[in-house]
Amino acid sequence: METPKKIIIAIKDDFIRETYSEVFKSQGFFVSETKKGEEVLVLAEEEKPDIIIADIHLSDLGGFEVLKTLRRKEIVKEIPIIIFVQIEKKSERMEAIELEAKDFIAATDVTPLEVARKVKIALGEQKSYMIAIQKHLYNAKDLITDLGYNYDFKCPICGSDLVFNLIRDLSKGEKYFIVSVMCPKCKK
Numbered sequence: 374m375e376t377p378k379k380i381i382i383a384i385k386d387d388f389i390r391e392t393y394s395e396v397f398k399s400q401g402f403f404v405s406e407t408k409k410g411e412e413v414l415v416l417a418e419e420e421k422p423d424i425i426i427a428d429i430h431l432s433d434l435g436g437f438e439v440l441k442t443l444r445r446k447e448i449v450k451e452i453p454i455i456i457f458v459q460i461e462k463k464s465e466r467m468e469a470i471e472l473e474a475k476d477f478i479a480a481t482d483v484t485p486l487e488v489a490r491k492v493k494i495a496l497g498e499q500k501s502y503m504i505a506i507q508k509h510l511y512n513a514k515d516l517i518t519d520l521g522y523n524y525d526f527k528c529p530i531c532g533s534d535l536v537f538n539l540i541r542d543l544s545k546g547e548k549y550f551i552v553s554v555m556c557p558k559c560k561k
């Protein structure tokens with residue numbers, strides 16, 4: 374059997390952190406949790422987790438400081454870090470992209486289960502595929518309109534062409550996927 378993947382969940386809000394912790398445990402992860410940035414730095418070196426979720430507003434250091442500090446330490450600098458916010462600010466998402474965070478998640482946008490799924494994909498445990506959309510063929514135009522996008526179908530943040538993100542859903546069968554619209558650059 375595969376060894377469980379290790380994650381550090383550093384979220385300031387007790388309720389949100391505990392919810393994430395429970396969901397990740399139910400998905401087979403070994404979870405360490407904290408609300409302190411300093412503790413993330415210690416835990417990262419001790420446990421060498423596969424991935425870290427770091428709140429942008431921890432009770433001492435913020436997620437960005439944690440990210441920058443870990444990047445300077447040889448043995449932990451490769452650990453992917455997902456920046457977590459309760460409510461999204463565009464400037465923070467841009468900063469996360471610039472600092473090469475693995476991902477940026479806003480609590481208001483995704484459920485903890487969706488985040489766990491994303492993490493499994495990031496760790497190579499579940500596969501996903503980005504598929505370009507042929508805007509002029511079949512019902513693409515109807516779909517784009519029904520979803521409330523402009524006909525050019527570009528990312529409102531960076532202007533890239535949006536794509537379909539397909540996630541294998543093996544619980545339903547070999548050829549089933551969960552599909553969402555995503556910007557290939559912002560990963561949102």
Ligand SMILES: [Zn+2]
Pocket residue numbers: 528529530531532533556557558559560
């Ligand atoms: Zn974008």
